[in-house]
Amino acid sequence: MAYYHRLGRIPRKRHIQFRNHAGRLYQKELVGTQGFSGVSSLVYHLYPPTIVKEKGEPYSVEPEIAISKNLSAMSFQGFHLPYADDYLESRKTLFVNNDLHVGLAAPHSGTKDYFFKNADADELLFIHKGHGYVETMYGQIPFQYGDYLVIPRGTIYRIHFLSNQNRLLITESFSPIRIPRRYCNQSGQLLEHAPFCERDFKLPQDLETHDEHGDFLVKIKKQGMIYPYVYGTHPFDVVGWDGQHYPWGISIFDFEPITGRIHMPPPIHQQFEADGFVTCSFVPRLYDYHPQAIPAPYHHSNIDSDEILYYVDGDFMSRNNIRKGQLTLHPGGIPHGPHPGAIERSIGKTATEELAVMIDPFRPVQITKAAMELEVEDYYKSWLEEPGPVLQN
Numbered sequence: 001m002a003y004y005h006r007l008g009r010i011p012r013k014r015h016i017q018f019r020n021h022a023g024r025l026y027q028k029e030l031v032g033t034q035g036f037s038g039v040s041s042l043v044y045h046l047y048p049p050t051i052v053k054e055k056g057e058p059y060s061v062e063p064e065i066a067i068s069k070n071l072s073a074m075s076f077q078g079f080h081l082p083y084a085d086d087y088l089e090s091r092k093t094l095f096v097n098n099d100l101h102v103g104l105a106a107p108h109s110g111t112k113d114y115f116f117k118n119a120d121a122d123e124l125l126f127i128h129k130g131h132g133y134v135e136t137m138y139g140q141i142p143f144q145y146g147d148y149l150v151i152p153r154g155t156i157y158r159i160h161f162l163s164n165q166n167r168l169l170i171t172e173s174f175s176p177i178r179i180p181r182r183y184c185n186q187s188g189q190l191l192e193h194a195p196f197c198e199r200d201f202k203l204p205q206d207l208e209t210h211d212e213h214g215d216f217l218v219k220i221k222k223q224g225m226i227y228p229y230v231y232g233t234h235p236f237d238v239v240g241w242d243g244q245h246y247p248w249g250i251s252i253f254d255f256e257p258i259t260g261r262i263h264m265p266p267p268i269h270q271q272f273e274a275d276g277f278v279t280c281s282f283v284p285r286l287y288d289y290h291p292q293a294i295p296a297p298y299h300h301s302n303i304d305s306d307e308i309l310y311y312v313d314g315d316f317m318s319r320n321n322i323r324k325g326q327l328t329l330h331p332g333g334i335p336h337g338p339h340p341g342a343i344e345r346s347i348g349k350t351a352t353e354e355l356a357v358m359i360d361p362f363r364p365v366q367i368t369k370a371a372m373e374l375e376v377e378d379y380y381k382s383w384l385e386e387p388g389p390v391l392q393n
């Protein structure tokens with residue numbers, strides 16, 4: 001996150017003595033990325049962040065691959081993923097490659113009696129159903145329907161849901177998730193043409209300092225394993241921090257769409273970038289206004305990029321029979337395009353209410369067994385179908 005933020009108390013200069021009223025030194029931690037060359041934050045703890053009391057038995061959460069090589073258009077009913085009580089238990093990975101994992105979660109509740117840390121990947125949580133707040137050592141971020149939460153790797157967090165039926169789309173990125181570079185000036189400030197700006201950011205707030213000793217279970221994800229670590233002090237014992245490495249959020253409803261007289265291609269919908277993929281937000285917007293405009297997209301051959309679409313709400317213009325929470329996977333190598341009737345149907349329309357998240361991995365994804373349990377059979381033949389109802393739920 002190229003945006004400086006600070007909360008709590010910090011010393012006037014970095015790397016100098018910083019003591020409490022009793023004269024005891026606070027314990028400084030540099031949380032850095034990409035060695036010492038990426039974004040970082042300086043965090044001031046009450047106690048060293050290194051007090052490990054116990055290590056539990058690690059266990060695997062490695063996704064099981066069902067299809068390692070794919071050239072078929074596929075679809076999956078995300079809302080068919082059954083609810084589970086626990087946040088981590090409910091997370092299921094659907095698509096994987098070396099740059100990212102894409103999955104879903106349907107938890108009734110959050111991380112009740114443990115903390116979680118993803119040591120491998122930045123996490124991008126998209127909240128489709130539910131509301132609550134994420135708690136970290138950097139402060140708290142409330143979330144609701146339509147929010148993206150970016151939780152950089154190494155961030156210990158707890159997630160609390162204030163609702164019972166929650167659904168999330170989760171991307172794990174093995175490189176930092178960034179704001180698209182082309183939206184920013186040389187200093188990292190968002191330019192006037194960007195579809196969102198700094199005022200839309202949901203930054204950590206309400207820093208609480210927990211001065212507690214005990215047994216604090218942190219489930220650490222690394223290399224497809226969960227390592228249960230028990231620490232002797234509360235992970236959120238921070239009195240202050242500053243820097244550019246911290247979790248943040250932004251609502252898809254704050255994405256201001258860019259429209260034109262004729263069809264605008266997907267890059268105008270871009271929300272995030274990382275090494276090896278982009279994420280786009282398709283939001284309600286006015287349609288193209290050339291008198292002969294065709295608002296539906298043209299058929300396109302994404303020769304060297306897979307395309308994952310997650311349908312959130314509204315009447316998705318290019319697809320027939322699409323439900324909320326449904327995913328499509330259109331692999332690189334073959335063309336795809338609007339469903340039968342969708343092009344004609346779009347002509348003359350002035351606006352769309354579609355809401356969707358698109359993830360374009362630049363390298364092919366593998367499909368997991370968990371995904372196959374949600375598969376819509378014979379989706380690849382759906383361009384043979386007659387036009388049907390556009391959205392059923």
Ligand SMILES: [Fe+2]
Nearest residue numbers: 300307330336
């Ligand atoms: Fe596409």
